[in-house]
């Protein structure tokens with residue numbers, strides 16, 4: 214097993230470091246000469262043109278990919294998107310709009326609820342597209358179209374590289390849907406693809422700075438509660454950062470859309486409670502800062518995760534992590550990295566079983 218960890222102490226850390234390669238491989242599988250080619254996925258331009266509604270259905274981290282993808286698809290391709298938890302979706306009355314597409318996101322391709330949702334959609338005559346990591350898995354076999362993420366085998370229960378490649382797959386679909394439907398021109402599509410190709414290097418840069426996160430994370434090991442807040446895509450990142458934290462560190466943590474704070478979470482803020490603000494979306498920056506200040510005035514201890522250049526955040530936050538600039542639509546891919554590391558290092562500091570957290574399974578094949 215030591216050999217399989219390639220010198221890392223845990224599979225999770227190994228897999229965190231495999232993200233640049235996993236992303237490069239996933240991009241290269243569908244981008245040729247700077248252009249997206251979905252012929253391997255199987256969805257045609259005619260199908261894309263007809264789309265009127267998209268449902269993204271998944272569980273766990275894959276669901277969080279859907280929350281981020283919703284913003285990206287609606288912004289670029291301007292197709293309405295609904296994001297659904299598979300365990301809820303499968304038991305609801307399904308009122309599909311005509312020309313709908315159901316996108317199932319799943320690392321294993323075996324999650325019981327996601328598979329059941331896929332089958333329900335097919336039974337209603339709706340086209341399905343699966344974003345799946347495991348080749349030949351049940352969801353991959355049964356979906357009409359398959360976009361394989363090339364993350365390779367993922368061993369740690371807490372997903373990192375599969376999540377990151379699922380995000381990339383969703384960006385690629387967004388760009389191509391937008392181009393085919395005439396919402397963006399060829400130049401803009403090429404620009405976005407070129408930006409996507411810079412993400413692996415930017416992740417490598419973030420990984421160089423991990424000791425600083427380790428130092429901060431170790432100080433949080435006795436925390437009872439943590440809150441992650443953000444707006445838009447930063448809310449989607451907060452959901453994933455919070456899940457990473459709670460699943461492997463056993464610290465209660467919640468993600469809240471920053472504007473919802475006043476409707477609940479703020480009553481839980483006590484002196485010293487850690488609040489992590491995610492602020493990569495420039496148009497929402499000031500709004501989230503003001504929510505962070507509200508927490509601070511109730512005693513919260515603030516960490517911020519923002520883009521280089523937003524140095525004014527240091528006026529309120531005690532600890533700041535900067536991420537490289539990218540197109541704001543792709544910022545989740547960078548912002549999630551320090552949060553994966555945070556969860557990892559808190560878990561290590563507490564001496565927990567990072568790769569196999571209690572009560573959790575890698576693949577949930579029962580309801």
Ligand code: G6P
Nearest residue numbers: 272273274275319320321324372
């Ligand atoms: C489990 C895993 C999660 C994963 C979820 C969905 O809970 O621990 O990491 O996000 O299942 O799994 P899937 O294989 O469908 O992506």
